[in-house]
Amino acid sequence: MAGAAAAGAKRALLCILARVRVTKPSTLELVSILFHSLNLIIIIMLYLIGLGLGDAKDITVKGLEVIKQCSRVYLEAYTSILTVGKEALEEFYGKELILADRETVEQEADTILKGAHQCDVAFLVVGDPFGATTHSDLVLRAVKLGVPYRVIHNASILNAVGCCGLQLYNFGEVVSVVFWTDTWKPESFYDKIAKNRRNGMHTLCLLDIKVKEQSLENLMK
Numbered sequence: 180m181a182g183a184a185a186a187g188a189k190r191a192l193l194c195i196l197a198r199v200r201v202t203k204p205s206t207l208e209l210v211s212i213l214f215h216s217l218n219l220i221i222i223i224m225l226y227l228i229g230l231g232l233g234d235a236k237d238i239t240v241k242g243l244e245v246i247k248q249c250s251r252v253y254l255e256a257y258t259s260i261l262t263v264g265k266e267a268l269e270e271f272y273g274k275e276l277i278l279a280d281r282e283t284v285e286q287e288a289d290t291i292l293k294g295a296h297q298c299d300v301a302f303l304v305v306g307d308p309f310g311a312t313t314h315s316d317l318v319l320r321a322v323k324l325g326v327p328y329r330v331i332h333n334a335s336i337l338n339a340v341g342c343c344g345l346q347l348y349n350f351g352e353v354v355s356v357v358f359w360t361d362t363w364k365p366e367s368f369y370d371k372i373a374k375n376r377r378n379g380m381h382t383l384c385l386l387d388i389k390v391k392e393q394s395l396e397n398l399m400k
């Protein structure tokens with residue numbers, strides 16, 4: 180009897196949820212939604228989705244399906260350069276993308292997460308969400324706010340470097356080589372390359388890219 184009542188309640192809740200999302204939520208999501216419904220807040224999900232390293236078609240099938248169901252889709256656009264423009268991605272995904280620069284992600288992360296309280300929100304990252312630059316800060320904030328999250332991985336520069344023929348097992352610490360300015364000329368990457376070499380390890384050197392972060396203050400972050 181109690182089982183039938185629980186099943187009925189679950190069905191009723193699913194009917195309500197069908198208005199706000201297409202896919203069936205997991206039990207974990209249902210519990211989360213029930214809990215937050217008491218505060219008239221519906222927590223759905225934050226998705227961190229890797230886009231791979233090529234063009235729009237490098238996204239995984241799973242990643243594309245999730246993007247299509249999300250109400251808001253952010254495109255992280257400061258740690259990597261896309262080989263295609265935002266418009267090409269929008270056309271292929273069939274979704275409008277919100278560009279998220281460093282400022283948005285680091286200083287307005289709560290704005291991204293607030294959206295996740297009413298709908299599914301996707302955060303797209305070129306490569307893998309945790310490749311080289313991690314987005315663990317966003318994940319930690321989500322956990323703190325009780326917003327469930329999922330990661331959909333993809334190829335990263337960290338494994339694609341294997342295309343040069345060197346054995347991935349034999350890479351040492353990855354280094355970033357930043358742009359020098361007249362007053363700021365960091366050389367610490369050299370010591371790390373030298374250390375890797377002494378240990379018989381290869382070094383993946385990530386050359387800095389300039390997107391919007393032209394100021395010295397931003398480059399040093």
Ligand SMILES: C[S@@+](CC[C@H](N)C(=O)[O-])C[C@H]1O[C@@H](n2cnc3c(N)ncnc32)[C@H](O)[C@@H]1O
Nearest residue numbers: 258259260305306307310311312335336385386
């Ligand atoms: C933080 S890492 C890449 C992180 C990315 N999420 C991944 O998993 O590959 C960023 C660095 O990768 C390199 N990179 C990224 N996209 C690139 C591109 N299209 N061409 C050349 N280098 C690129 C640059 O050195 C850049 O500074």
